[in-house]
Amino acid sequence: MSKSSRVSQALAGMTAILMSAAGLPVHLTRVPQAASTHKATKKHSSVKEGRKVSKKATPTEPESVVKKYLEELKGAPADEDCMICMEKLSSPSGYSDSCPSSSIRPEAVGRLRNCQHSFHLLCVLAMYSNGNKDGSLQCPSCKTIYGEKTGTQPKGKMEISTFPQSLPGHKDCGTIRIVYHISRGIQGPEHPNPGMPYTARGFPRYCYLPDNEKGRKVLELLKVAWKRRLIFTVGTSNTTGESNTVVWNEIHHKTEMDSNHSGHGYPDPNYLDNVLAELAAQGVTEDCLGQ
DSSP states (O other): OOHHHHHHHHHHHHHHHHHHHTTOOOOOOOOOOOSOOOOOSEEEEEEOSOOOOOTTTSOSOHHHHHHHHEEEOSSOOTTOBOTTTOSBTTSOOTTTTTSOOSSSOTTOEEEETTTOOEEEHHHHHHHHHTTTOSSOEEOTTTOOEESOOOOOOOSEEEEEEEESOOBTTBTTSOEEEEEEEEOOEEOOTTSSSTTSEEBOTTOSEEEEEESSHHHHHHHHHHHHHHHTTOSEEEEOOTTTOOSSEEEEOSOOOOOOSSOOSSSSSSOOTTHHHHHHHHHHHTTOOGGGTTO
16 A cells, blocks of 8 residues: 555544534545556547527517417317316316416317327426426427427536447447536525535446447537437436435436446447437437538
């Protein structure tokens, strides 16, 4: 053991004794080890925190978002239910009392312009007002996204580098390494408990892609998802049950490169296609590249 290591351990022990004497809780941990022993040979880029939605892209009134993406129907389908409030479309919205509007009548029904699914306009207004209010809508029936969906990912940094070692199942190419950095902080108005602290366990997080054509395509789409604040969110950990913590947000990443015993590594011949589908479900597709 080096001299500096012995000094660090001695200081840690003295600190623990002093804290214990003062009646403070003591948590002894090991010095964190590097998550990856593979040395990057080329650094592509560093992508800083997810952007905030610009004022130009954000409608000033929720009603304008609803009217932008839905066409009001003259007559409501008699036997069809509103998937949001579960009332008949021929009856007033179930959100008439909790989400009043001066410009949308409780009985008004609208149809989304692309997917053609119908809902009470007031129900869609309530759904939008209870979300991120970023100027986008997502059909609750088929998940079609209207506009540019953004998330609630906290501030952070995304680093990309490459090294020549191959991933299992991708022997014909090197490896792309992504490192996500997010620190603990205070929840904003878009988070579950505004004003309360959130934790950020397990950061930096190391993730891997094959450095081939499809892997580089996934990388570029992940950059878009990061900028739109869609990679992480603040919620409850499925692993530990901890609430008010930074968690993955339905876009799976490979955090191991040498085995796939946990399902988070390689080989996995379907992974790239699966993550492309997950990105598309968040509105991140090839059409977003170059914008």
